[in-house]
Amino acid sequence: MGGGPGGLSVAYALRAQGLRAVVLEKSDRVGASWRRHYDRLHLHTTRRLSGLPGLPMPRRFGRWVARDDVVRYLEKYAEHHDLEIVTGVEVSRVEPAPDGTGWLLRATGGRELTGAAVVVATGHNHTPRIPDWPGRDTYTGEFLHAGTYRNPAPYAGRDVLVIGVGNTGAEIAVDLAEGGASRVRLAVRTVPHIVRRSTAGWAAQFTSVLVRRLPVRLVDRLARPMAKLSVPDLSAQGLPRPDTGLYSRVREGAIPVLDVGLIDAVRKGQVEIVAAVDGFEDEKVVLADGTRVSPDVVVAATGYVRGLEGLVGHLDVLDAGGRPVVHGAHTTKQAQGLYFQGYVNPISGNLREMAIDAQKIAKAIAGDRDGNRRVSRLPVT
Template sequence: MSTNVHEVVIVGAGLAGLTAAYVLKQHGISAILLEREPEIGASWQRRHPQLTLNTHRDLSTLPDTRYPAGTGAFPKRDVVVRHLQDFARTHAFDIRHGVSVDDITRDAPGVFRIASSAGDFQARHVIMAVGRDTERQLPPWPGLDGYEGDIRHAADFGDAQAYAGRSVLVVGGGNSGFDVLNHLSRVKTGPVWFSVRRGPSILPKRLFRFAVHRLSPLMQALPTRLVDRMIAATQYLAFGRLSRLGFPKGAHDAATRLVDQQIAIPVDDGAIDAIRRKQISVVRGVRSLDRKAVILEDGSLLVPDVVIVATGYGTSALAGSDGGTGVWHMGLTPSLTSFFHQTRREATLIAKAISGRSGR
């Protein structure tokens, strides 16, 4: 057991954890980072190889850094991994790899005990930076336990070319669902069905060759209801009435859902065109699963080769059993700009609060 009381222990050395460590350092606060993965960016490397950011490179960097010259407008997975690794290497953060955290309890007034696979650590402050995409979630569909088909979470999508010639049901019209469809739209698959319960509020990645996301800082500064209308107008300009493609009527509340429910806004990069040319068919929501079939809300049955569930993630169950002052959470809230910008804003607020309490 360590007898050293650290000023700050950061749980997680991904985007949020690295950002927190950097901002704390700027405020004269040292921290150690406990990371369960063997290397920086390992969770990104497990994602499918086609993965690209939906946010523009100029708004998707770690603090005070830039991507190398020649980086595309929307950085690819491996570019982001190198960005994270280079940042950690440059700033020489104290990162303890291969360490999983089991519990956080209050050890004494003003001191927390972090129980981990590497023993116990003590700290005056704990920052939970484990991310919002750590726990895969499947809906509680009747018949799920007895379903014998190939069903997987969107996080396990893998290489899009692996779906060539196969029939696929994608469930969920959010950001993950459209990401999967964007990639499947470039593959010669079998029939692809897109199961949704509500009409999407979706933005094109580009409109008239312009990267729409570059307008996000302006939109971030405007009233939420106005942004809802701006997104709806942009969607109509790009796609027309999506109800004509089989989607249920939408509520045009993308910005409101982002703020109130932390639901990221989907981005189209080929999926809508694939629906127009009948490569992808929009179908109703899933009611239940049979041994071999998926039963939709309208009673129709599908027997896909693969079911991809894109209905979201949960955060780690570990949240600090003590709660209360001294355990901080960050990296859980999406924004119109990017997670990169949002985590820096959150890290700055936390660093200022910790500085004020320690008298710096």
Template structure:
């Protein structure tokens, strides 16, 4: 067993790096473990055209704002550079290529069984993120479909899809942006949209939409959605005319109650409106060369991209604990002490006020709570 630390942090993405910084600032001896070989591994895998949906001023991690020469909505590559600079500035040197297989609570300490060794600490922070467990649903006939099927996490750019008919399944931000990326490159693309949706602009009345979410953060979701509904309809138009169904719940309610993020429109609706992106309903089943939609229509597609999101189940990582996870394996508490002493989760839920902003807030709360816990346990 390797020497002990005050805390073990799992993951060297934004949440892991933020926790390392705040916990060290609180005087804790921490070790960051990362299964990949670099910081920000998930960000490095995102598609090329990706930009943050949260503005620069609300996306910096504790102790280091994003560079002022970054655009309002930084790119994926700029986010990776920022994470590298953050780790360098605060001298965070993760143990790379070290996968944590299991966490065990042993007395007053946590044991982390890794691919290399077992580590021990009174505190452990799970900061593995929510975009590292692709969800790949299956449909009848999937096994006979002859085209290429890829999850959105494996999509990079339109080059591989030139001259092909492509179906994108899912209307979250990944689905909407990938369809837009393909359409801008002249690819024949169709969006399969199973459920009613909500759509919001990236900017509203000259301000980032995130600023409005932060302004209203203390108000009940239903009230916020009621207040915003008229102006949002003016901003995005009547998208039901485009073949989309409007969800009964407003955008804020969807996030808080269902964990579903509304589409932040950066051009997808315009491409649907001019016919460059076609919209169909849900997929009923696959055929050898295409799909049958729920309305009975059959179409041929050369490739399918599953923009079906992510479903991490952390019960595999932290087994045999009570009152920590919901029925899907997501933590009941994030940014504060879980039901088991010394266990924390950071950045593991979807929030309406910006994931990176929330990570910074949670990291500071975790550092304060972990410091108090370690002092009491000493």
């Protein structure tokens, strides 16, 4: 389920194993979520380490691939591998098949579909998350989630507050500052680790791949001197160095901010760091330090929820935060044959890890000797 890179890569890997794979996509074309990202977006991972199995990304895309080129690549990927994709189908619930031979999928229009195995790949950024701030419902100012932000043109000459200093919030703040906003403030609750996307031609992703399997405390110790050498002290501007280790934070789910202009924008005063948002009062935003500000626009870069509860929550495969308890080639004992792809946020890059997991999932399904699940094989040509 899902016509993004996670679903498409698994579909190809299954075909390569000689198995039939059908991709169900709720929109009318593949890569729907990528098409909705803001215009400025480029991958923070290198082109060479972002391709999916069976088709590298073209060299003409450059080292840091733009959003539109990612969409073109996904379209070409589906065409090149002649993947079987059914669009306009949204699955609302996955249940064990009554005869015990696989899975029953309840979809739009009252349709019921069956599969020997199911791979859920509906995306990490599924449903915008907006915190339940006091006073938010009565706030009279302009408010939007980062998921609907496209470019800075509508905000030229306006005072904008961006909430959240993840990669999306940081990049939108820089985009607004460079795009003519009269004032840009970035509300920060937890100070992030900031890493140069590339230093002297060496991509941060390369280091991430090398250290991913090392002990957390060792990586934390190695990262501290590297950060001091490559990233200036921004304490005077409101971004002190974090107290906790970089990799410790990664294991908690907080990926470092890959710098694509934030450091310079903060140093030059183009992006002002302010305290976290605690609530709203009429036309004002209340910050954690007691300050009240009145921006023209508020952009909430507060992340997403996976939206899996209605789909598979009844199968006891999600943790308290709605995240799958297994991923990749692993399944739970109570839901064997149900796989999850793309719901982790590894330091080494989402697309790289999805490409690896796709092949592991396909091999697990192909090697399943459970006679109760009859996997359809493609005819030999």
